[in-house]
Amino acid sequence: MIEGTRQTTNQMGRRVATPAKIRVVIAEDHPVMRYTLRGFLKQYAEIEVVGEAANGQEAVLIAEALQADIVLMDINMPRLDGIAATRRIKASSNRIAVIGLSVDGEGYSVSDMLSAGAVAVVPKERIAEELYDAIQRAVALLPK
16 A cells, blocks of 8 residues: 555545555556456555546546556557557656556567556456556555
C-alpha cells in the first residue's frame, strides 16, 4: 500500500486524513476486459480504480489528470498503442508506474514495453496469478 495519507472531506465537511489507496487507471480497448479487471481489483481494499481508457490517447490524458499511481496498459490499443502511450506517460511523470498487459502471440514485444518505461508486463492469461503482485512491486518503486 502507498505510504501516507490523503486529505478527504468527511460528511461534516471537515478535512480528514485517510489511508492512501493505490489509484489505478485501466487502459484497455475491450469493454469486457475492462469490466473483468475492475472486478478483479475490487477484491483488494487498498486498490481504487479511478478511471478507464479505451485507447492509448485517453490513457495518456487521464493518467495524470486523475493522479493515478498505476496504469494497467494494454499493449495493443487503437489510436496510440500501449508502448507509445507508456513512453508519453513516463516522459510527463515519473510518479506514475505502468504495468503492461499482453496476450500471448501478439506482434508487440514485451521488451519494447519495458524499454518504454513499464515496470512489468503481465500476460492477460495470468492476471489472476500475477497482477496483484506486479501492482505491489510497482508501488514499491514509486517515489515516496
